[in-house]
Amino acid sequence: MMAPRMRFLRSSVRVSNSTSCSVSTIAGRPWGLFSFVVCGPSVAGSGVWARAVTVAAIRKSSMGFILHPNVGSKALQWMFSPCHAVTTLTHAPTIWLLGDGKPGHENQSLGLTDAIGRIMPCEVHRLSIAGVKGFFRRMKASNDASVGLPKPDLIIAAGHATHPSLVKLAKKHGARSVVLMKPGLPMGWFDLCIVPEHDFPNGCNRGNVMLTRGALNRVVPPTTVTRESRMILIGGPSSSHGWDGKTLLDALAEVSKEGHWQLTDSRRTPEGFVDEIRKRVPGIEIFPHQQTTPEWLPGKLAAAEEAWATEDSVSMVYETLSSGAKVGLLPAPRHEGTSRVLRGIEDLISKGFLTPFADWQRRRVLTAPPETLREADRCARIVVDRLLKGS
Numbered sequence: 001m002m003a004p005r006m007r008f009l010r011s012s013v014r015v016s017n018s019t020s021c022s023v024s025t026i027a028g029r030p031w032g033l034f035s036f037v038v039c040g041p042s043v044a045g046s047g048v049w050a051r052a053v054t055v056a057a058i059r060k061s062s063m064g065f066i067l068h069p070n071v072g073s074k075a076l077q078w079m080f081s082p083c084h085a086v087t088t089l090t091h092a093p094t095i096w097l098l099g100d101g102k103p104g105h106e107n108q109s110l111g112l113t114d115a116i117g118r119i120m121p122c123e124v125h126r127l128s129i130a131g132v133k134g135f136f137r138r139m140k141a142s143n144d145a146s147v148g149l150p151k152p153d154l155i156i157a158a159g160h161a162t163h164p165s166l167v168k169l170a171k172k173h174g175a176r177s178v179v180l181m182k183p184g185l186p187m188g189w190f191d192l193c194i195v196p197e198h199d200f201p202n203g204c205n206r207g208n209v210m211l212t213r214g215a216l217n218r219v220v221p222p223t224t225v226t227r228e229s230r231m232i233l234i235g236g237p238s239s240s241h242g243w244d245g246k247t248l249l250d251a252l253a254e255v256s257k258e259g260h261w262q263l264t265d266s267r268r269t270p271e272g273f274v275d276e277i278r279k280r281v282p283g284i285e286i287f288p289h290q291q292t293t294p295e296w297l298p299g300k301l302a303a304a305e306e307a308w309a310t311e312d313s314v315s316m317v318y319e320t321l322s323s324g325a326k327v328g329l330l331p332a333p334r335h336e337g338t339s340r341v342l343r344g345i346e347d348l349i350s351k352g353f354l355t356p357f358a359d360w361q362r363r364r365v366l367t368a369p370p371e372t373l374r375e376a377d378r379c380a381r382i383v384v385d386r387l388l389k390g391s
Contacts, residue, residue: 097127099159099162105180107294108180112379129161152169153388156180158180178383180215181194181215197213213318215315215318216375217318220298222302229262230259230307231263233320236266236270261283266313305325307325310329314344327353352370
């Protein structure tokens with residue numbers, strides 16, 4: 001049902017115990033999310049100050065979002081429920097990747113898209129809101145980035161900054177929406193949520209939620225390449241782990257005594273630590289992350305027989321497990337308490353996917369994992385069957 005068209009609306013809103021200010025909206029557009037401006041006298045007594053206020057209303061417009069004072073829960077549910085107009089496609093689907101510029105998030109989106117491309121031909125376009133701050137600036141940036149692109153059949157996004165734009169763009173273009181990792185917005189607003197299982201330790205029975213072992217990535221196990229290289233992946237301080245450079249250097253010196261090892265770091269690795277590795281363990285060949293391409297690490301891991309990753313970097317751990325290599329876990333001090341990241345690591349250790357450094361010291365052997373994780377391929381098959389071939 002179409003919303004009635006509105007005239008210019010002014011109403012009085014009290015934003016503090018002593019200040020009453022006027023609120024203005026723009027007339028003549030359908031309802032939607034709207035950022036309106038509250039104006040009042042400045043502290044100095046002259047001029048005005050203004051503050052943007054975000055209000056949930058009910059209906060979007062290609063021109064923007066407008067406030068309506070009477071909003072019901074059913075109206076909100078209508079606006080944000082995923083679009084289900086897509087049926088079986090008779091053409092190669094067009095996929096938009098909406099990104100925030102963070103390498104880990106981009107890696108997940110590309111991992112899923114690469115896997116879809118291994119199943120069926122598709123046309124991929126990347127939209128970026130990297131560096132854009134603020135809710136409405138991001139919404140505008142994503143809309144601007146989409147101008148001139150072919151109409152999407154599917155939009156994929158990762159990172160909380162992308163979620164509102166994903167909802168808006170999917171609704172605007174009648175596309176299916178896939179969000180990677182647990183969203184901050186209600187999960188019912190997306191067609192499919194692909195979420196690491198450590199975010200739902202007790203499981204999740206929602207029909208549009210798919211649980212995965214860790215984050216998706218671009219690593220594909222080799223079919224013909226001889227696996228004989230050895231890789232080391234170094235992370236850095238995180239919300240779940242601290243940093244102990246000396247202990248890590250000792251471990252690197254020990255694990256690299258036999259064979260030729262190659263190492264790469266991450267943007268979280270403390271400045272100067274790579275130089276310390278060069279001095280302490282000169283036999284390790286180092287490739288700083290700033291000097292590698294996005295395709296470099298997946299290619300290297302695909303040829304690796306053995307790999308080590310620091311415990312703090314969940315994404316690196318799952319990349320190594322996706323390669324089919326034997327994987328060791330380098331030590332990193334844990335923060336107090338039990339986090340979802342630590343629960344996931346302990347689960348992998350208990351199931352034999354990872355060999356902790358302390359266990360390796362006793363036996364000097366990396367245990368082969370019980371299986372190679374192919375989560376991107378598994379998710380891609382479900383996306384294709386459920387969202388691109390019709391349901």
